Amino acid sequence: MLKLYTDEQYLTPENRSSVFPLLFDLYYTHNLKLLEKYQIVSRMEDCDIAVVPVDVAHFDINNKMIELNGFVDQALALQKKVWVYTAGDYGLSMDRLTFTFRMGGFDSKLNSNTVILPSFISDPYSLLQKEFKAIPKAALPRIGFVGNASNSLIKRVKEVFVYLRYNYKRLTKQLSTDYQAFYPSSIKRYHFLSLLLKSNKVETDFIFRKKYRAGIKTAIEKQKTTLEFFLNMEKNPYNFCLRGAGNFSVRLYETLAMGRIPVVVDTDMRLPLNIEINWPAHCVFVSKDSLEEDLISFHNTISEQIFILMQENNRKLWVEYLEREAYFSKLHSLFKN
Known part of the structure; x- marks a missing residue:
């Protein structure tokens, strides 16, 4: 079981389209098989991974980068892994010591902590x-x-x-x-x-x-x-x-x-x-x-x-x-x- 912490105030109906994809499965659709592997905990101190809840562009566009950086800084100070999600065709490279999840990008320009998401399609x-x-x-x-x-x-x-x-x-x-x-x-x-x-x-x-x-x-x-x-x-x-x-x-x-x-x-x-x-x-x-x-x-x-x-x-x-x-x-x- 991997324990995840996130800021649940962002997990609202309005943010469904921009939420970190795994959190969508755990919080919105309650995927039972994934809930056997992941657990959302209420305190950052108790987690294995701190997950930024929504696309990082949400913080930038809404002038909330201080809030995003504060979340990341707190997690890194606790020596937690941090997952961030950057959505859309282009994505945004992060300089922080985080694992960045995105759809694509240029391999020669991406750091080793960039995690590529596949396009999730139906069978x-x-x-x-x-x-x-x-x-x-x-x-x-x-x-x-x-x-x-x-x-x-x-x-x-x-x-x-x-x-x-x-x-x-x-x-x-x-x-x-x-x-x-x-x-x-x-x-x-x-x-x-x-x-x-x-x-x-x-x-x-x-x-x-x-x-x-x-x-x-x-x-x-x-x-x-x-x-x-x-x-x-x-x-x-x-x-x-x-x-x-x-x-x-x-x-x-x-x-x-x-x-x-x-x-x-x-x-x-x-x-x-x-x-x-x-x-x-x-x-x-x-x-x-x-x-x-x-x-x-x-x-x-x-x-x-x-x-x-x-x-x-x-x-x-x-x-x-x-x-x-x-x-x-x-x-x-x-x-x-």
């Missing part, structure tokens, strides 16, 4: 109402993709506008995040996918969307496009994964949950549980300058048996390490030991 096979089944290896690599990828002038202008608006909010303290260079992800996707489309050594199965999630407006549209997304993934052993606005890919976790093989463009990502997980055994990491060659080389090298096993292991990896409850169970083991 896609529950939606498909099917069982996982690996795809045999074919002569050519077959890669799928459904998503926002466009090279139109309108899209280029929109990407620039979104980036400028983000930086304006950073400069005016409406957002509290790290700076990131301009990265028009939908245009980059279009460029990389177009290169694969031209190849006679790769089979492609791509559906290009002009808007995020196809611009859905109704529940029926959401169900239809989500089903189309996962059916494409089900029938293609490889799936193309590129970062979005932040330096992480939700599609990576969706691909693993489907038991397929992510083809990940290397953008200096740090992935979750990187001490526990041998990520090159689960993904094909490709360079932006040699995407086609890297994929073909991998496919030609891997045996039929390992190709099947890799898909099985990817499904297992998601179930045992990256599904929400599984992830926090693994985290418990890491910090308990």
